[in-house]
Amino acid sequence: MAKLTSFRWSEDPEPHKARTKEIIQNHPEIRSLIGRNPYTFLVILLCVGIQIALSYFLKDVSWWIVFIVAYLVGAFACHTLYVCVHECSHNLVFKNRTLNTIASLIANLPQVFPSSISFTKYHLKHHSFxxxxxxxxxxxxxxxxxxxxxxxxxxxLWLLFYPVFQALRPLRLTKEISIFDKWTVLNWIIQIVFMGAIVYFFGAKATVYLVASFFFSIGLHPLGARWVQEHFLTHGDQETKSYYGPLNTVNLNVGYHNEHHDFPSVPWNKLPKIRKFAGNYYNTLGYHTSYTVLLFQFLFSKDISIYSRMARDNRGKKKGDKVKKGTAAAATEEE
Incomplete structure (x- = not known):
């Protein structure tokens, strides 16, 4: 395969909205899955507690133990918290939006860097566009x-420093989304106070444990293959892939990504039921069953690069539809 030099481009809008409409017409029982799961908050408290407790117990051990525990335990706790922040961003924990925001701030604590509020703003745009x-x-x-x-x-290196690349991308969105607001500032203040307390009371090894756990959780680790699984073009032109493997048990069914994009109002514990109800749609799509296999495939296959993504300018019009001047989509097409 020739070396890629650009993203693959589509003239159509994102693919999930049309499929959602078709699925809900043929499987109206899926509407019963829409709702919230307040027990997710208990998962948040558990994982935050695990990370703080491990930080304390690791403060006087050898450095190699710090990194081993971060890779084998901390990464999973951190990734689960990342998923919980994701659930909060969709208001899938509580009915009240403010309570979801507060829950996301708590989930963000062991993740070192203030990101929960920003993630919510940018992630919802990802679904729409x-x-x-x-x-x-x-x-x-x-x-x-x-x-x-x-x-x-x-x-x-891209996976290892994925959080850095991810943190830079919002700079591209400043014309569309405000980077700072009162909740973002609060997120920063809370994280600075929390991490200051970790440094002061637990010391350097505890701090490094949390930092390493965070970078492993979304970086150079089998869990990091999630970013490849979700939207990299590993199955032809299919833009979104699900993961049906054992780590879904630990990470709150985060692998059910096609199902989530089709029905973002369904909480994590009910995502497998979407596939059960509408298996005729999902079983025919490409999917992954091993993050470890996918990690090595991504690293060593010359057929997969960072360019292996589908890009578009179309923000919602079907191919052939006329776009009125003055709209955001028209502005994009005219540039």
Whole structure:
């Protein structure tokens, strides 16, 4: 396969809205799954408690133990908290939006860096405008894709420092989304106070444990393959893939990504039922069953690079529809 030099482009809008409409017509029972799961808050408290407790118990051990525990335990607790922040962003924990925001701030605590409020703002745009570079923070920068491309070492470094790349992407969205607001400032203050307390009372090893857990949880780790699984083009032009493997048990069914994009109002504990009700749609789609296999496939396959993403300018019009001047979509097409 020739070396990719650009994203693959589509003239159609994101693919989930049309499929959702069709599925709900043929399987109206899926409406019964829409709701919230307040027990997710107990998962948040459990994982936050685990990370704080491990930080305390690791403060006087050897450095190699710190990193081993971070890789084998902390990464999973952190990733689960990441999923909980995701649930809060969709208001799938409590009915009250403010309570969801507060829950996300608590889940963010062991993740070191203030990100829960920003994630909520950018993630909802990702659902509405998947693949639109100007709005979708999940899309890599073009310079990011060119810099890394498909060299194994480059892709390994990309995963290792994925949080850094992810933190830079919102800079591309400043025309569409305000970076700072009162909740974002509060997020920063809470994280600074929390991490200051960890440094002061538990010391350097506890702090490094939390930092390492965070980077492993979404970086160079089998869990990091989730970013490849979700929207990289590993199955032809299919933009979104699900993961049906054992780590869904630990990480709150985060692998059911097609199901989530089709029905973002269904909480994590009911996502498998979507596939059960509408298996005729999901069983025919490409999917993954092993994050470890996918991690090595991503690192060493020359057919997969950071360019292996579907991009679009179309924000919601079907191919052939006329776009009125003055709309955001028209502005994008005219640039």
């Amino acid at each position: 998947q693949g639109v570079e100007a709005v979708d923070a999940d899309m890599p920068f073009r310079w990011e894709a060119k810099l890394i491309n498909n060299a194994p070492v480059g892709k390994a």
